[in-house]
Amino acid sequence: xxxxxxxxxxxxxxxxxxxxxxxxxxxxxxxxxxxxxxxxxxxxxxxxxxxxxxxxxxxxxxxxxxxxxxxxxxxxxxxxxxxxxxxxxxxxxxxxxxxxxxxxxxxxxxxxxxxxxxxxxxxxxxxxxxxxxxxxxxxxxxxxxxxxxxxxxxxxxxxxxxxxxxxxxxxxxxxxxxxxxxxxxxxxxxxxxxxxxxxx
Amino acid sequence: xxxxxxxxxxxxxxxxxxxxxxxxxxxxxxxxxxxxxxxxxxxxxxxxxxxxxxxxxxxxxxxxxxxxxxxxxxxxxxxxxxxxxxxxxxxxxxxxxxxxxxxxxxxxxxxxxxxxxxxxxxxxxxxxxxxxxxxxxxxxxxxxxxxxxxxxxxxxxxxxxxxxxxxxxxxxxxxxxxxxxxxxxxxxxxxxxxxxxxxx
DNA sequence: ATCGGAACTTTACAGTGTCAGGCTCCAGAT
DNA sequence: ATCTGGAGCCTGACACTGTAAAGTTCCGAT
Numbered sequence: 001x002x003x004x005x006x007x008x009x010x011x012x013x014x015x016x017x018x019x020x021x022x023x024x025x026x027x028x029x030x031x032x033x034x035x036x037x038x039x040x041x042x043x044x045x046x047x048x049x050x051x052x053x054x055x056x057x058x059x060x061x062x063x064x065x066x067x068x069x070x071x072x073x074x075x076x077x078x079x080x081x082x083x084x085x086x087x088x089x090x091x092x093x094x095x096x097x098x099x100x101x102x103x104x105x106x107x108x109x110x111x112x113x114x115x116x117x118x119x120x121x122x123x124x125x126x127x128x129x130x131x132x133x134x135x136x137x138x139x140x141x142x143x144x145x146x147x148x149x150x151x152x153x154x155x156x157x158x159x160x161x162x163x164x165x166x167x168x169x170x171x172x173x174x175x176x177x178x179x180x181x182x183x184x185x186x187x188x189x190x191x192x193x194x195x196x197x198x199x200x
Numbered sequence: 201x202x203x204x205x206x207x208x209x210x211x212x213x214x215x216x217x218x219x220x221x222x223x224x225x226x227x228x229x230x231x232x233x234x235x236x237x238x239x240x241x242x243x244x245x246x247x248x249x250x251x252x253x254x255x256x257x258x259x260x261x262x263x264x265x266x267x268x269x270x271x272x273x274x275x276x277x278x279x280x281x282x283x284x285x286x287x288x289x290x291x292x293x294x295x296x297x298x299x300x301x302x303x304x305x306x307x308x309x310x311x312x313x314x315x316x317x318x319x320x321x322x323x324x325x326x327x328x329x330x331x332x333x334x335x336x337x338x339x340x341x342x343x344x345x346x347x348x349x350x351x352x353x354x355x356x357x358x359x360x361x362x363x364x365x366x367x368x369x370x371x372x373x374x375x376x377x378x379x380x381x382x383x384x385x386x387x388x389x390x391x392x393x394x395x396x397x398x399x400x
Numbered sequence: 401a402t403c404g405g406a407a408c409t410t411t412a413c414a415g416t417g418t419c420a421g422g423c424t425c426c427a428g429a430t
Numbered sequence: 431a432t433c434t435g436g437a438g439c440c441t442g443a444c445a446c447t448g449t450a451a452a453g454t455t456c457c458g459a460t
Binding site for chain 4: 401402403404405406407408409410411412413414415416417418419420421422423424425426427428429430
């Protein structure tokens with residue numbers, strides 16, 4: 001069972017490289033087709049149009065994203081604070097390193113984020129953040145408020161650094177994200193053990 | 201000195217309505233021209249291309265945004281907590297009510313956010329958030345970490361609610377933003393005495 | 401062998417941004 | 431009074447985009 005639709009695979013890879021080279025504006029069906037060496041209508045046939053291609057790429061991106069997050073968490077020291085910081089740092093790193101994929105994953109209105117190819121990977125990524133937040137819950141159960149607060153802060157910091165940067169108001173010499181996270185967590189550090197450090 | 205370039209004004213208004221009706225994808229030079237009743241090349245002449253039109257619209261949007269924020273803060277009770285909550289709520293409301301403008305303001309990579317028409321209004325908006333954060337600083341000086349933490353959390357929450365919503369993972373029944381903000385602030389509420397604050 | 405459908409290609413069309421010229425009109429210089 | 435130059439806007443053209451329809455090739459199942 002090797003090679004399940006090799007062209008589809010090639011088109012996705014071509015799309016990702018286009019995206020990383022020139023941003024979302026550089027990703028077009030015809031360019032993807034040209035890079036894969038097929039006619040311009042082939043991608044539309046496989047993905048049912050541009051939104052379909054974007055959705056397929058987003059699915060792949062979420063998969064890479066969850067993997068990258070998991071790897072970063074696994075490499076962190078075992079204490080809860082370091083693990084949550086590593087999770088957030090992984091989030092920020094991915095956004096900074098792959099702005100095109102990040103855009104497809106979280107911004108583009110055309111991609112269907114409930115797609116069966118996306119949902120499991122995005123859920124897995126969220127579960128990683130969920131696990132990292134668990135030790136900081138005031139009860140022993142997961143704390144959705146904390147999860148959404150951390151997620152929002154990481155996501156907002158990442159996107160603001162990405163887009164609002166040239167505006168130049170406060171972002172360039174902005175405080176490190178770790179400091180912001182500390183402002184959220186310090187009240188809770190009496191529960192688990194605290195670790196003092198800085199990120200980046 | 202009334203009516204400085206009425207067509208330019210009409211084009212911006214047409215662009216905004218296009219944006220609010222059909223999102224960023226519906227905003228094109230030619231449609232703007234058609235809606236304003238001029239030839240398809242007129243907008244390009246006035247704004248030096250599509251990015252110029254976007255930038256002009258973003259400038260107008262930041263102006264409205266700062267106004268709306270200010271109005272919401274002024275209508276809030278005078279205690280610091282209520283004022284900061286009102287500021288954040290204004291941020292969230294604007295994003296939810298004008299997703300197209302919000303996209304132009306914070307996401308579109310093509311708009312030059314250092315433009316002279318944008319910078320003053322975006323700076324004013326940031327100053328409003330800055331003022332609202334000031335009473336929660338541990339010192340008497342502004343606390344950039346707190347400002348960026350609040351801004352990131354509000355921005356992240358707003359954008360995740362906008363885009364990640366259809367994915368449907370956690371956002372629909374997500375905790376209210378006020379709860380997330382409380383997680384950030386509660387540690388600090390001993391700091392400021394809710395006695396006297398500055399009004400402008 | 402033949403039928404049917406999947407995987408493409410070719411052709412065509414409407415819509416997009418951008419550029420190169422035109423046309424008109426009016427303020428300021430001559 | 432006339433000339434000049436440019437601002438404001440239009441017409442036409444070009445390259446590029448997504449999408450749809452129809453044609454081709456090929457292979458597996460009947």
